[in-house]
Amino acid sequence: MTIRDDHALARDIATEAGELLLALRSREGFDDPTALRHAGDLESHAFLAESLSRLRPSDRVLSEEGTREERLDPRRQTADRVWIIDPLDGTREYGDQGRSDWAVHVALWQRTPHPHPTQASSPGVVNGHGVLVAGAVALPAQGVTLTTASPPEPPAPRQGRMRIAVSRTRPPEFVRKLAYLVGADLVPIGSAGAKIAAVLTGQVEAYVHAGGQYEWDSAAPVAVAQAAGFHASRIDGSPLVYNQGNPSLPDILVSLPDLAPTLLAGIRDVHR
Incomplete structure (x- = not known):
């Protein structure tokens, strides 16, 4: 894995976690969807948490699959950089054979004590304390990863409803x-x-x-x-x-x- 910056890191580990989930799906099959969903949550979380601990050791992590103690860790509130991850978004769909509408989420929040004036008043992700600065959404069963490294352009207006x-x-x-x-x-x-x-x-x-x-x-x-x-x-x-x-x-x-x-x-x- 080549890590160039936070955008590339988000893209790379989201994509690789998705590949692990696809391999798990193929290996385990769908005879026991509950066990498959549970294993997918745990395996993807373990990979993402280990990757971030190794590659960004000073950053904090907020994960859906983290423990209650990890989520409430007060050090996250004072950290300058926090990775917000969902190791398997759409666990229900992941366990259903043939469904592709599930994802892996990796985002980086960064503290901005003095946000730019034009950002502070705009709707979206900016507030007086921090902003999302990088992110990636892997859709493994669709073979797609959407990323801040190369964000898609808004599509042209469409006729109809x-x-x-x-x-x-x-x-x-x-x-x-x-x-x-x-x-x-x-x-x-x-x-x-x-x-x-x-x-x-x-x-x-x-x-x-x-x-x-x-x-x-x-x-x-x-x-x-x-x-x-x-x-x-x-x-x-x-x-x-x-x-x-x-x-x-x-x-x-x-x-x-x-x-x-x-x-x-x-x-x-x-x-x-």
């Missing part, structure tokens, strides 16, 4: 009302990373979610989305803030930049 990615198992009811209001179709997709990747690659125009997520569910895809010039915010338009003591981040909107005002206005109307 807007498409909004939603959870295939628990789409929020308000999104159905939003879709009716703005004239959109709902597209069920598995993991959060796969949903945001679908926005970045032009399969849908937006992803709207509310009702429960954590920082590791969105940090890496949001890092790529922001680097590529897409809109990413809370559903009220406020910034997505990362590396908090409580890693809950319950709602999110990622969309083509030109559609964000329409969607935010629609969300406000639905919640009146």
Whole structure:
């Protein structure tokens, strides 16, 4: 593995973790999907944690698969650099044969005591304490890794109805009302990373979610989305803030930049 910078590191280890997950899937098969999902979570986490410990030993890590003590470690709150990882985003889909809508997330948050004035007021990932500076989303079963090293360009405007990615198992009811209001179709997709990747690659125009997520569910895809010039915010338009003591981040909107005002206005109307 050749490590040039943080962007390349995120890309390389997310991709390699994805390759390990594909190999595990092939080796173990799908006779016991629960065991396969559990093994995938653990194996990918172990690889990513070891890689970051070896290659960035002074940085902290916030992982979905970390222990409670690791998540609450007060040193993370004072660290200048924190890697936010989801070793297997879409564990349910990973255990289902034939599904490709699961991902590996690797993002780097970095403290910025004095953010640039234009950043501090913009929606997205910037706040008074830190910013996502690098990230990668590997979609191993699709053979794709989206990365801040070479972020995708927003697709050209598309004719026809807007498409909004939603959870295939628990789409929020308000999104159905939003879709009716703005004239959109709902597209069920598995993991959060796969949903945001679908926005970045032009399969849908937006992803709207509310009702429960954590920082590791969105940090890496949001890092790529922001680097590529897409809109990413809370559903009220406020910034997505990362590396908090409580890693809950319950709602999110990622969309083509030109559609964000329409969607935010629609969300406000639905919640009146």
